[in-house]
Amino acid sequence: MSSDIVSRLKLQRIVNASGTMTSLGAARVAPGVAAMSVEILDHFVDIDQLQARASAAIAQATGAEAGCVTSSAASGLSVAVAAAMTGPDLERIERLPDTSSLKNEIIIQTGHLINYGAPIEQAIRLTGAKVKKLGQDAQSSVTGREAAALYIESHHVVEQGLPLSEFIRICKARQVPVIADMASEYDLKGPAALGADIAIYSAHKFLGGLTAGIMAGKKDLIRAAYLQNSGIGRHMKVGKEGIAGAIAALESWRRRDHQGVWARELQIVSKWLSSLARVKGLRVEREPDWTGNPIDRVKVTVDEAGLFAWELADRMAARDPSVRVRDDMIEHGYFFLDPCNLAPGEEHIAVEAIAAEIEAAQRKGDGCRESFAQHRGRKIARLLQWPEGY
Ligand SMILES: *Cc1c(COP(=O)(O)O)cnc(C)c1O
Numbered sequence: 001m002s003s004d005i006v007s008r009l010k011l012q013r014i015v016n017a018s019g020t021m022t023s024l025g026a027a028r029v030a031p032g033v034a035a036m037s038v039e040i041l042d043h044f045v046d047i048d049q050l051q052a053r054a055s056a057a058i059a060q061a062t063g064a065e066a067g068c069v070t071s072s073a074a075s076g077l078s079v080a081v082a083a084a085m086t087g088p089d090l091e092r093i094e095r096l097p098d099t100s101s102l103k104n105e106i107i108i109q110t111g112h113l114i115n116y117g118a119p120i121e122q123a124i125r126l127t128g129a130k131v132k133k134l135g136q137d138a139q140s141s142v143t144g145r146e147a148a149a150l151y152i153e154s155h156h157v158v159e160q161g162l163p164l165s166e167f168i169r170i171c172k173a174r175q176v177p178v179i180a181d182m183a184s185e186y187d188l189k190g191p192a193a194l195g196a197d198i199a200i201y202s203a204h205k206f207l208g209g210l211t212a213g214i215m216a217g218k219k220d221l222i223r224a225a226y227l228q229n230s231g232i233g234r235h236m237k238v239g240k241e242g243i244a245g246a247i248a249a250l251e252s253w254r255r256r257d258h259q260g261v262w263a264r265e266l267q268i269v270s271k272w273l274s275s276l277a278r279v280k281g282l283r284v285e286r287e288p289d290w291t292g293n294p295i296d297r298v299k300v301t302v303d304e305a306g307l308f309a310w311e312l313a314d315r316m317a318a319r320d321p322s323v324r325v326r327d328d329m330i331e332h333g334y335f336f337l338d339p340c341n342l343a344p345g346e347e348h349i350a351v352e353a354i355a356a357e358i359e360a361a362q363r364k365g366d367g368c369r370e371s372f373a374q375h376r377g378r379k380i381a382r383l384l385q386w387p388e389g390y
Pocket residue numbers: 022072073074075116152153154181182183184201202203212213
């Protein structure tokens with residue numbers, strides 16, 4: 001039974017209305033992924049051969065020349081940056097993060113210096129590379145030491161900046177390879193079609209694989225990325241189960257009933273909009289995904305509900321089951337409900353939690369006590385006590 005492990009390990013039962021979050025264990029695995037990952041655990045494999053099979057599967061799914069699997073998209077970023085600096089030179093690969101005599105600058109637009117749980121700048125610097133920020137003027141200051149340019153497609157991006165196509169065009173003209181971070185993007189074929197040298201996806205997000213990263217791109221650069229397993233890639237290596245899981249996830253994605261899933265999610269969103277419209281103190285509206293993924297969410301603005309948005313989210317998370325909402329903009333007084341990781345029937349639990357906590361706060365008058373700064377401070381203080389209190 002799916003609930004057994006939750007009680008055995010004394011974990012909180014979670015209703016995930018926040019979408020795909022690494023901190024909540026990403027996604028439920030897609031059909032076929034668990035079986036294939038378990039099956040391979042009982043076999044020895046030649047990892048180079050298994051990764052070559054993954055390369056073929058990734059090439060087919062993305063239209064790129066080749067691919068390989070890493071331990072996560074974050075490690076994929078480091079490995080891709082390393083590859084751009086070393087090429088297939090094993091001596092250089094072992095020498096990282098010493099980048100003396102190598103082209104070691106990585107161009108990135110300032111608005112793309114995001115934090116996906118850790119700062120992306122650090123994924124670059126780990127390899128010994130230097131971050132070269134690109135402001136408004138994309139044409140500016142070419143030093144000849146540029147090893148690659150990094151493009152981030154994400155809702156975390158502050159300023160969209162240039163579209164990927166334009167970014168690639170400018171970099172190509174300077175013979176600088178482009179690495180595209182597409183970790184959460186459903187668009188598997190776009191980057192290769194536009195000429196990106198490497199595109200990086202999370203295997204465990206929308207694809208529903210085990211925790212891993214999928215890299216797709218030009219064969220030479222992918223090979224150089226794969227060879228980092230003899231260097232810094234070793235510290236971020238993926239096991240046979242992660243590789244098999246990624247192959248299975250791509251296969252499952254190909255067969256997925258995308259229209260059917262989309263229709264089911266839209267139904268949940270419509271139900272949420274109509275039920276929450278009846279809750280006093282809230283404003284609700286439909287909000288399409290920022291980067292164009294086929295996901296609509298419900299934006300819940302907590303106006304005069306007798307408690308702040310972050311207090312409401314906290315109290316929902318403290319319930320049993322714990323209801324988690326998408327809270328990355330919550331300091332502005334709103335959060336999102338995301339349908340894409342809900343099990344059938346769970347949509348009501350989210351609405352009930354919202355209504356019950358608002359009703360309780362109004363009855364007890366115990367809301368609007370904790371400012372956002374206090375709320376944030378308390379969260380950090382709790383984390384600093386880990387593992388106590390968890
Ligand atoms: C999630 C995410 C990452 C990190 O992905 P992992 O596979 O969890 O390491 C990197 N970049 C973006 C844009 C993301 O959304």
